[in-house]
Amino acid sequence: MESERELRITLIGAGTIGLAFAAFHLSHLPAPPHLTIYDTRPNAEDYIRANLPKFFPKAATPPTSAVKIATSLPEAVSNAHIIQESGPENLQIKQELWAQVEKHATKDALLWSSTSGIPASQQAANMQDKTRLLVVHPYNPPHIMPLLELVPSPATSPAVIQRTQDFWRARNRVPIHIHRETTGFVANRLAFALLREAIHLVDAGVVSVAELDGIVESSMGPRWAVAGPFKSYHAGGGPAGLEGFFGNIGETVQACWSDAGSVNVGDGWEDKVFAQAREVYGTVDVAERDRITRRLLEVLEEEKGKKLSDAPLES
Amino acid sequence: MESERELRITLIGAGTIGLAFAAFHLSHLPAPPHLTIYDTRPNAEDYIRANLPKFFPKAATPPTSAVKIATSLPEAVSNAHIIQESGPENLQIKQELWAQVEKHATKDALLWSSTSGIPASQQAANMQDKTRLLVVHPYNPPHIMPLLELVPSPATSPAVIQRTQDFWRARNRVPIHIHRETTGFVANRLAFALLREAIHLVDAGVVSVAELDGIVESSMGPRWAVAGPFKSYHAGGGPAGLEGFFGNIGETVQACWSDAGSVNVGDGWEDKVFAQAREVYGTVDVAERDRITRRLLEVLEEEKGKKLSDAPLES
Numbered sequence: 001m002e003s004e005r006e007l008r009i010t011l012i013g014a015g016t017i018g019l020a021f022a023a024f025h026l027s028h029l030p031a032p033p034h035l036t037i038y039d040t041r042p043n044a045e046d047y048i049r050a051n052l053p054k055f056f057p058k059a060a061t062p063p064t065s066a067v068k069i070a071t072s073l074p075e076a077v078s079n080a081h082i083i084q085e086s087g088p089e090n091l092q093i094k095q096e097l098w099a100q101v102e103k104h105a106t107k108d109a110l111l112w113s114s115t116s117g118i119p120a121s122q123q124a125a126n127m128q129d130k131t132r133l134l135v136v137h138p139y140n141p142p143h144i145m146p147l148l149e150l151v152p153s154p155a156t157s158p159a160v161i162q163r164t165q166d167f168w169r170a171r172n173r174v175p176i177h178i179h180r181e182t183t184g185f186v187a188n189r190l191a192f193a194l195l196r197e198a199i200h201l202v203d204a205g206v207v208s209v210a211e212l213d214g215i216v217e218s219s220m221g222p223r224w225a226v227a228g229p230f231k232s233y234h235a236g237g238g239p240a241g242l243e244g245f246f247g248n249i250g251e252t253v254q255a256c257w258s259d260a261g262s263v264n265v266g267d268g269w270e271d272k273v274f275a276q277a278r279e280v281y282g283t284v285d286v287a288e289r290d291r292i293t294r295r296l297l298e299v300l301e302e303e304k305g306k307k308l309s310d311a312p313l314e315s
Numbered sequence: 316m317e318s319e320r321e322l323r324i325t326l327i328g329a330g331t332i333g334l335a336f337a338a339f340h341l342s343h344l345p346a347p348p349h350l351t352i353y354d355t356r357p358n359a360e361d362y363i364r365a366n367l368p369k370f371f372p373k374a375a376t377p378p379t380s381a382v383k384i385a386t387s388l389p390e391a392v393s394n395a396h397i398i399q400e401s402g403p404e405n406l407q408i409k410q411e412l413w414a415q416v417e418k419h420a421t422k423d424a425l426l427w428s429s430t431s432g433i434p435a436s437q438q439a440a441n442m443q444d445k446t447r448l449l450v451v452h453p454y455n456p457p458h459i460m461p462l463l464e465l466v467p468s469p470a471t472s473p474a475v476i477q478r479t480q481d482f483w484r485a486r487n488r489v490p491i492h493i494h495r496e497t498t499g500f501v502a503n504r505l506a507f508a509l510l511r512e513a514i515h516l517v518d519a520g521v522v523s524v525a526e527l528d529g530i531v532e533s534s535m536g537p538r539w540a541v542a543g544p545f546k547s548y549h550a551g552g553g554p555a556g557l558e559g560f561f562g563n564i565g566e567t568v569q570a571c572w573s574d575a576g577s578v579n580v581g582d583g584w585e586d587k588v589f590a591q592a593r594e595v596y597g598t599v600d601v602a603e604r605d606r607i608t609r610r611l612l613e614v615l616e617e618e619k620g621k622k623l624s625d626a627p628l629e630s
Binding site for chain 2: 116117139140145146147149174176177178179180182183184186187188189190191192193194195196197198201202204205206207209210211212213214215216217218219220221222223224225226227228229230231233234235236239241242243246249250251252253254255256257258259260262264265270273274276277278281283284286289292293295296297299300303
């Protein structure tokens with residue numbers, strides 16, 4: 001890829017996700033890029049200058065004046081090496097956007113969509129060259145959480161996927177290649193599977209919303225921050241690993257699976273669960289949550305760095 | 316409860332869970348208790364003296380010589396204020412154990428079972444007084460993870476539940492009262508729900524075992540360590556809270572639920588998933604994992620303490 005100092009990134013859409021990505025780019029090495037933001041809302045410039053600083057911890061706001069606010073799509077994309085859209089979750093809008101972007105962008109610009117649900121293969125329907133587009137789905141909020149799900153379409157070229165991974169790895173992010181376009185990708189499917197059982201247990205009166213959160217915060221949350229579920233249960237099985245784990249308690253696992261709830265949206269659990277959440281949490285102090293999350297991630301990044309530097313160099 | 320300095324705790328069963336509880340008690344304030352361990356294995360004393368030190372970080376092993384190793388059940392339980400069993404997961408063994416314990420223990424000793432699956436109501440079948448027994452289920456490893464699921468039977472007295480909560484809260488643990496005896500309790504049901512979807516996604520070739528763990532470690536792991544799923548999604552819904560969240564992306568949530576896998580034990584996914592886990596993880600360095608987990612939990616406990624000390628005192 002072009003020298004990092006010369007890297008030009010364009011973000012389309014200045015909603016919460018777009019601005020969070022802008023904040024990320026402005027505060028992460030290797031180098032602050034040439035950053036352009038384009039948004040079709042009226043007074044976009046005022047809006048962006050007023051809201052972008054909110055994505056930085058107090059007293060750590062880098063100069064955001066260097067961000068260029070484009071006033072047209074051609075101006076926004078014509079020089080960019082990377083173009084990421086975080087626009088409305090609407091298939092037709094995205095299809096039209098990429099067809100336009102393709103007309104004005106350079107031939108090897110990387111094209112990324114932050115969508116949480118619309119596959120690249122559908123977004124690319126009106127494009128001539130479908131090889132450069134893929135989904136780069138963050139975990140909210142993207143200026144803090146390390147995960148990026150890279151979900152190419154069958155037409156996306158391997159070189160594009162590789163360049164995308166290299167970009168994020170160089171910034172200490174965790175870009176994971178999802179090998180098949182799948183409803184909801186992977187992170188949300190996993191989280192929603194747990195959420196579904198959580199709703200069932202609250203709905204059935206086994207625990208309250210606050211008790212359930214207390215359980216997760218003091219067990220699998222910190223556990224999985226350090227070692228994901230497979231690694232954890234592989235360790236739990238002792239020398240026989242995951243196979244040993246299922247040998248020991250596979251019956252209990254299956255009993256839980258067989259007894260699992262399977263609530264659906266609109267089933268009637270909503271009133272109880274929403275009311276409990278309102279009552280116990282009111283308005284969540286997101287700044288506080290983000291500050292603590294940053295501290296945890298610093299510890300994890302430090303430990304990961306330690307591990308890498310302890311590892312023998314490959315010859 | 317009796318003065319902490321005089322508190323006498325007896326642990327029955329010196330397997331991994333029993334020894335981890337011993338390590339916890341020896342290293343946590345308010346005060347090192349009078350700790351007795353009883354185990355029926357041959358040479359129990361040698362085994363315990365040799366293995367208990369492994370549950371402490373290097374250079375932080377407190378004197379374990381003060382631990383008393385009982386040679387009979389009556390000797391082990393007759394003076395104890397708290398008796399916790401971490402024996403084999405076998406209903407008959409537990410039923411016989413509690414009937415014996417009841418004969419020799421003092422009338423108001425608290426009786427706890429570490430079981431991960433056998434309800435207190437079944438364990439208590441042969442007891443005269445079923446009010447004192449409840450499940451106190453740790454999250455592995457119990458000397459590190461803060462969660463304890465308190466699962467009383469319908470016969471357990473509220474005062475016993477309260478005394479049990481007080482004990483663990485005084486030690487900065489997170490004892491959560493599960494209001495109904497439920498297959499697998501709550502933590503495992505939640506974790507296994509996610510694990511089931513994880514297995515499905517690996518089995519379907521969407522991601523590998525290592526990629527899936529990478530996703531969880533860089534997203535919901537650290538997120539849920541700070542704010543459980545309900546709190547997180549309540550925050551994600553903005554001012555409208557959890558209701559707003561479902562208003563915005565309830566359709567995506569339902570699409571993930573409708574498309575979710577539902578593998579079962581023995582379905583044939585095992586070979587692929589076990590082999591990947593072996594290949595990528597070999598033998599997990601549990602000491603390393605535990606060290607990093609302790610660091611995260613220290614941050615979380617510090618932040619929680621800060622929050623509590625910031626809160627206005629109740630009058």
